[in-house]
Amino acid sequence: MYQVKADGKVYTPAMHLTTPFASVVKFNQDITMTVHRGIDFRSLEKIVDDAVPNMNIFCAVKVKGHFSKIKTRSVPAQKKPYPPLTEVTKNQPVFSFEDISGTLVGFRSPVYVKGINVPGYHLHFISEDFTSGGHVLEFTLEEGTIEIDICNRFLMILPEGEGSFGRIDLGRDRSDDLEQVER
Ligand SMILES: [Zn+2]
DSSP, rough: OOOEEEEESSOOTTTTTSOOOOOOOOOOSSEEEEEOOOOHHHHHHHHHHHHOOTTTEEEEEEEEEEEEEEEEOOOOOSSSSSSHHHHGGGGGOEEEEEEEEEEEEEEOOOOBBBBOOOOEEEEEETTTSSSEEEEEEEEEEEEEEEEEEOOOOOOOOOSSSSSSGSSSSSOOOOOOHHHHHHH
């Protein structure tokens, strides 16, 4: 596992480190495509949507290639009382890279996951030399390979017990906030 902290550096966290949220898959590619032209975030979405037109199923996406530019972000660690993500991302550190090789990984999730995950595309980047990366805001892929794993199972594991998770009011619809911070 790799962790991109707010200082922009890549860390390999200790195996006992916990995280409040994780989306994971055992990646088995169903579709592989090669691209040889400038592909931005929108064009990648179109390529995957055309390859997997069933928008009500999950896709895991992995893109290995060379990027003429890529812009990522990370968010600093937060303390209690935890502010909403819209507040946190106002001061988010943004990192820009040019002429860099690496891998994008992430998911296309269906609209109905609203509230428990991010509908649409959510991608993270790690450079080939494992020194830079982050949550992807925009990119131009010059050439590379797109792999798609079509995922028809979704398993959610929640914190049990007396922790703070059980006392948060999760009734408010935060989808507009999420839309604002994701791009
Ligand atoms: Zn992210």
